[in-house]
Amino acid sequence: xxxxxxxxxxxxxxxxxxxxxxxxxxxxxDKNPAKIEMLEGGRVPIYEPGLDDLMVKNVEGGRLSFTxxxxxxxxxxxxxxxxxxxxxxxxDGHADLTYVMAAAEEIANAMTGYAVIVTKSTVPVGTNRQVxxxxxxxxxxxxxxxxxxPEFLREGAAIDDFMRPDRVVVGTTSEKAEAVMGxxxxxxxxxxxxxxxTDLETAEMIxxxxxxxxxxxxxxxxxxxxxxxxxxxxxxxxxxxxxxxGRIGNKFxxxxxxxxxxxxxxxxxALARIGQDYSCPMEIVETVIKVNDDIKRRMIExxxxxxxxxxxxxxxxVYGVTFKPNTDDMREAPALTIVPALVGGGAKVRVVDPxxxxxxxxxxxxxxxxxDAYAAAEKADCVVILTEWNEFRALDLQKIATTMETAxxxxxxxxxxxxxxxxxxxxxxxxxxx
Numbered sequence: 001x002x003x004x005x006x007x008x009x010x011x012x013x014x015x016x017x018x019x020x021x022x023x024x025x026x027x028x029x030d031k032n033p034a035k036i037e038m039l040e041g042g043r044v045p046i047y048e049p050g051l052d053d054l055m056v057k058n059v060e061g062g063r064l065s066f067t068x069x070x071x072x073x074x075x076x077x078x079x080x081x082x083x084x085x086x087x088x089x090x091x092d093g094h095a096d097l098t099y100v101m102a103a104a105e106e107i108a109n110a111m112t113g114y115a116v117i118v119t120k121s122t123v124p125v126g127t128n129r130q131v132x133x134x135x136x137x138x139x140x141x142x143x144x145x146x147x148x149x150p151e152f153l154r155e156g157a158a159i160d161d162f163m164r165p166d167r168v169v170v171g172t173t174s175e176k177a178e179a180v181m182g183x184x185x186x187x188x189x190x191x192x193x194x195x196x197x198t199d200l201e202t203a204e205m206i207x208x209x210x211x212x213x214x215x216x217x218x219x220x221x222x223x224x225x226x227x228x229x230x231x232x233x234x235x236x237x238x239x240x241x242x243x244x245x246g247r248i249g250n251k252f253x254x255x256x257x258x259x260x261x262x263x264x265x266x267x268x269x270a271l272a273r274i275g276q277d278y279s280c281p282m283e284i285v286e287t288v289i290k291v292n293d294d295i296k297r298r299m300i301e302x303x304x305x306x307x308x309x310x311x312x313x314x315x316x317x318v319y320g321v322t323f324k325p326n327t328d329d330m331r332e333a334p335a336l337t338i339v340p341a342l343v344g345g346g347a348k349v350r351v352v353d354p355x356x357x358x359x360x361x362x363x364x365x366x367x368x369x370x371x372d373a374y375a376a377a378e379k380a381d382c383v384v385i386l387t388e389w390n391e392f393r394a395l396d397l398q399k400i401a402t403t404m405e406t407a408x409x410x411x412x413x414x415x416x417x418x419x420x421x422x423x424x425x426x427x428x429x430x431x432x433x434x
Contacts, residue, residue, distance in 0.1 A: 235433025320387025
C-alpha cells in the first residue's frame with residue numbers, strides 16, 4: 001500500500017516509520033524544510049528509543065521517504081493519514097482543529113483518485129465527519145472515505161506499542177475503507193492482535209475515554225497517597241495490594257507529582273469541554289483536572305517544608321524534568337510547575353536530565369543545566385527526584401550525602417526507601433504517600 005503521512009511530529013513520525021517497517025511505501029510530509037532536511041540526513045528530531053535505527057533501516061530499504069511536497073506525496077496514495085497537532089485552544093479548552101482542517105483541504109486538492117483519509121490525530125467526537133465535509137466541499141468530484149484511527153502510543157515505548165498493540169481501533173463508514181485499513185494493518189492481524197472496527201464517533205470517543213480513565217487512575221492513587229501521609233499507611237503497599245486485584249491491575253497506580261505529557265492534560269480538558277457542549281458535564285474528569293493541578297502545587301510545598309519553610313538562598317539539585325523517562329517531551333511536565341516555583345522562591349536550581357535540556361532550556365529559565373548527578377549535588381541543600389530515569393534509580397546515595405551542604409532528599413517518585421536514604425547519611429527525607 002502507498003501511504004502519505006501528513007505531519008512528522010511524535011505520532012506521525014513513529015506511525016510512518018512503523019508502517020514502512022510493515023512493508024508499505026510511506027512518504028512523510030512536513031511543512032518545515034529544516035525538519036525534512038534533518039530526517040533525510042538520518043537524524044530524528046525527537047527522542048524515542050530505537051526510532052532512529054528503524055527509520056534509517058526503512059529509508060535504506062526504499063520504503064520510507066520525506067518531503068515538503070504534500071501534493072506529490074498524496075497523488076496516488078491508497079491512504080492519507082492526518083497526524084498534525086491538536087493543541088488545547090486558548091480560552092475555552094477545546095482541541096484546536098485548525099491544522100486538521102487545513103490538512104484536509106490540502107489533501108483534497110492533491111488527490112488524484114480514491115483514497116481513505118485517516119485521522120490519526122486525537123480529535124473530538126464529530127471531527128471526522130467535519131473532515132469529510134471539508135473534502136467534499138473542496139473536491140465534490142473526488143471519491144474518498146474518511147476513517148478514524150486513534151493512536152495509543154506511550155512515549156518511550158512507542159515502537160513496541162505500535163508493533164505489539166493492545167488493540168487497533170478503526171472507525172469507518174464503508175466496507176471499502178475497512179478493506180483498505182485491514183490491508184494496512186494486515187501484519188498485525190496475521191499475528192492476531194485485536195483490531196476493533198467501529199463507527200467514526202465511537203472510535204473518536206474510545207481515545208478520549210481511555211486517556212481520561214488513565215488520568216483518573218493516576219489522580220486517584222495520588223489522592224490516596226495524600227491520605228496515606230495523614231494516616232501512616234504506605235502508598236507503595238497500598239498500590240500493590242490494589243494492583244493484585246485483576247479487576248484493577250497494577251498499571252498507572254504509582255504515586256508521584258501528577259500526570260503531564262502531550263496527551264492526558266489536553267485530552268482531559270477537551271473531553272470536559274465536549275461534555276459541556278453536549279450539556280453532559282464530565283464531573284469526574286473536571287475534578288481530575290483540578291486535583292492534578294493541586295497535586296503539583298503540593299509537591300512544591302513538600303520541597304519548601306523540607307528546606308525549613310523557605311528555599312530562598314538554597315541550592316537545589318533536581319533530577320529529571322521531562323514528564324516521564326525515555327522521552328525528551330516537556331509538555332505539561334510537573335517540572336514546569338515545580339521548578340519555576342523554586343526559582344521564584346529564591347532557590348539556585350541545578351537540573352540534571354538525560355534528554356530534557358533541548359526543550360527545557362527555553363522552558364525553565366534561571367536554572368543551571370548539569371550532566372552529572374553527583375556534581376549537581378555538591379554543596380546542595382536538597383536533592384529532588386522528579387523523573388524516574390534509570391540513571392537515578394541506583395545512585396551512590398552515600399557519595400551524594402557526603403558532598404551536600406545539608407543532606408536532604410525529596411523523592412517525588414518513591415524510588416528509594418527512607419531507611420536506605422537515612423542509612424546513607426541523609427538528614428531528612430520526604431516521599432509521596434509514605
